[in-house]
Amino acid sequence: MLERGKQVVVPAGAGAPPAVSATSWLVADLDTGRVLGGCGPHQYGTPASVQKLLLAATMMPRLDPKQTVTVTDEDMNIEPGSSAVGLVAGGRYTIETIWLGLLLNSGNEAANALARLGSGTDRAADGVRAMNDEAHRLGALQTHAVTPSGLDGKGQFTSAYDLALIARACFAQPTFRRYALTEQAPIPAQPAQRTKGFLIQNENQLIYRYPGALGGKTGFTDLARHTYVGAAERGGRRLVVTLLGAESAPKRGWEQGVSLLDWGFTVPRDASVGRLVEPGELTATPSAAPALAAPGGPRPAAASGPAHSGSGWLWSVTVISGAGVLVLLGGLLWRRRRRLP
Structure with a gap:
């Protein structure tokens, strides 16, 4: 199946997924994988x-979400005009408040603080290294972080x-699930810095407008365009959608996610x-390595399996169509991360 020149892979018997502007996307079951x-x-x-x-x-x-910490000048070093929750240098906040500032309002200063605080060395750069180690542990071998916030980096x-x-x-993580569904949260006043308290609102429209929403995260930069991760539950089934490189017209990123979630819930x-x-x-x-389907064999719309291939990880997808068998190599993910060209 081709969508505006892009190869879309779906199971046999599944309806066609909605057309979206995202350059890449995936829908998966959170529980079964x-x-x-x-x-x-x-x-x-x-x-x-x-x-x-x-x-x-x-x-x-x-x-520890109950721990109270101090935000530093280094934490406040973010790109002018980029997303910030409103923390102040010298301010004292609980870790939970900073997490809520990160996940509800996408605070970049909150990201710097959390990377630093969780690094074990009080250095955000070491926190980013820990993020890359975690990505490797999870099997996310096509992921490399340079900034903790997602602000663009080479x-x-x-x-x-x-x-x-x-x-x-x-x-x-239960704590993450609770934060992801939090609609609003207070940011406390900082008398020593002469700032008043205020409320922040969750910017992810999924939690307000989609029945069964579990939450997620929005993203945007001029380079990345719109990115989105969202999850929802229906009939005891939890699905997640991820998309990259989307434009906001005719549908915003989260709305494209909704369309794909709706489609996913129709898949057996x-x-x-x-x-x-x-x-x-x-x-x-x-x-x-798994065996790939051969001409004249079973006719699922797609079949795949993970396989180690010497130095890397190969995800193979076999698509069966009326024209015959087309073997698509979804990507060779090298154990040694490579940089983008």
């Missing part, structure tokens, strides 16, 4: 603020498939075109 469909899932892209999910997956288990990239792995790790529960790898799986002992 089944991939229900995708378009360029291993295509390199720029994350923008959905990178904050990797920060959450890495640092949330390390930090050599920073991810993929729709990797974002699904990262989102799955986030939604496995046992159908898939592949699966999400488990944490640590790609650093385990290599296994044999």
Whole structure:
């Protein structure tokens, strides 16, 4: 199936997914790891603020949400005009407040603070290194963080498939799930800095407008365009959608996510075109490559399986059509991360 020149892979018998402007996307089951469909899932892209999910997956288990910490001048070093929640240098906040500032308002200063605080060295750069280590552990080998916030940096990239792995790790944490569904939160006054308290609102419209929403994260930079991760539950089934490189017309990023979630819930529960790898799986002992479908064999719309191939990870997808068999290599993910050209 082609969508505006892009190859879309879906299970046999599944309806056609909606057309979206995103250059790549993926829909998967959060619980089983089944991939229900995708378009360029291993295509390199720029994350923008959905990178904050990797920060959450890495640092949330390390930090005590009740601890009160001090924001530093270094934390406030963000690109002028970029997203900020309104923390102030010298201000005293709980870790939970900073997480809410990160996930509700996409605060870039909050990202700097959390990367620094969770680094173990009080250095945000070491926090970014920890994020990359966590991405590797999760199997997100097409992900490399340069900034904790997702502000553009040279050599920073991810993929729709990797974002699904990262989102799955986030939604496995009860604290993250609670934050992701929080509609508003107070940012306390800082008398010593002469700032008043105020309320922040969750910017992810999914939680207000989509029944069964579990939350997610929006992102945008001029380079990345619109990026989105969202999850929802329906009939005891939890799905996640990830998309990169979207334009806001005719639908905004979260609305494109909604369209793909609606489609995903129509796909049979046992159908898939592949699966999400488990944490640590790609650093385990290599296994044999799966057999690919051959002409005259079974006729699913797509069949895939993970395979180690010497120095890398190969996700193969076999698409059966009336014209015959087309073997698509979704992407070769090298253990040694490479930079974008």
